[in-house]
Amino acid sequence: MGKLGNGYGSEFHLLRYLEFDRVSLNSAIQTTTCSEDVEWLPGPPDPRNPGKLREWKGLNFLSHNVPLQSAWRKIWPSTGNPPNWDGVGRVQIGGQWxxxxxxxxxxxxEVASLCSASSEHSRAQIAATLAATKQALGVSPERDWLNGYYQYCNxxxxxxxxxxQNVPAHLLFIYFIGDKSGSGRNCPQTETGWHDVLERQREHVGIPNTHPLQDRVHNLFLPVQGPCGVMGPRN
Structure with missing residues (x-):
């Protein structure tokens, strides 16, 4: 997620749902993840802007888990820019959060991305972790996860x-329908409009149709909202 747009962009639309129509958002997430309930974790406070919250980065939402943090530092650089989450929450599935x-x-x-790590050591550490992930998911080691769709891969x-690490988690990709970002950006106006984009990503990344995490990776297509939380038209 990048800079907050005034009426456009993924961050704006997600925040609008959270502020004006969290019930609909949570209901869609429950349907997509087959969960019974959803709760959201407020972002960490921004020390430079009192009263404002930042995005969660890496695994700092699990900072209380010291052993897990230690294991994470062994496979991911402690410097640079870790994965930034547009939102962190919990879903209740079978009574378990x-x-x-x-x-x-x-x-x-927003879908295409490259690894920008400048340190040779950091880049090698990231590459090793991505290689291990490819092996775990049954992806060919020749697939390039550092270039093209790096964000999705990390x-x-x-x-x-x-x-x-036996920490139950789900990864949810929300694709907004009907954004009006302009500036020559291709903003899908229908769910079908996203399909070609995601198919190109799938072919590049090489994820097989069945893999150990398939029930924990979800795609959710949501129409953008108009003023005061009113749903925009869905073509």
């Missing part, structure tokens, strides 16, 4: 790490 890590997109440009790496 499980973590929900949310990534939101509003236009095609989110899978986080989910796989939590799975291996």
């Amino acid at each position: 499980q973590w929900l890590l949310v990534e939101a997109k509003a236009h095609e440009g 989110r899978l790496a986080v989910l796989n790490f939590l799975h291996e």
Whole structure:
């Protein structure tokens, strides 16, 4: 998620749902994840802007789990920019609360990404972790996870790490329909409009149709909202 747009962009739309129509958002998430309930974790306070909250980064929402933090530092750089979550919450499935890590997109440009780690050591550490994730999910080692769709791949790496640490979690990608970002951006106006984008991603990443985390990775397509939380038209 990038800079907050005034009336457009994935961050704006997600915050609008959370503020004006959390009931509909939670209901859609429950249907998508087959869960009974959803709760959201407020972001950490921003020390530079009192009263404002920041995005959760990496696994700092689990800072109380010292052994897990130690294991994470062994496989991911402690410097640079870790995965930033557009939202963190929990879903209740079978009476058990499980973590929900949310990534939101509003236009095609938000899907493509490259690894920007400048340190050779950090890049090698990331590459090793991505390679281990590919092996765990049955992906060919030749697939390039550092370029093309790096953000999607490092989110899978986080989910796989939590799975291996016996921390129940789900990864939710929210794709907004009907954004008006402009500036030449391709903003899908229908759910079908996202399908080609995601198919190109799937072919590049090489995720098989069946893999150990398939029940924990979800796609949710949501129409953007108009003024005061009113749903925008769905074409």
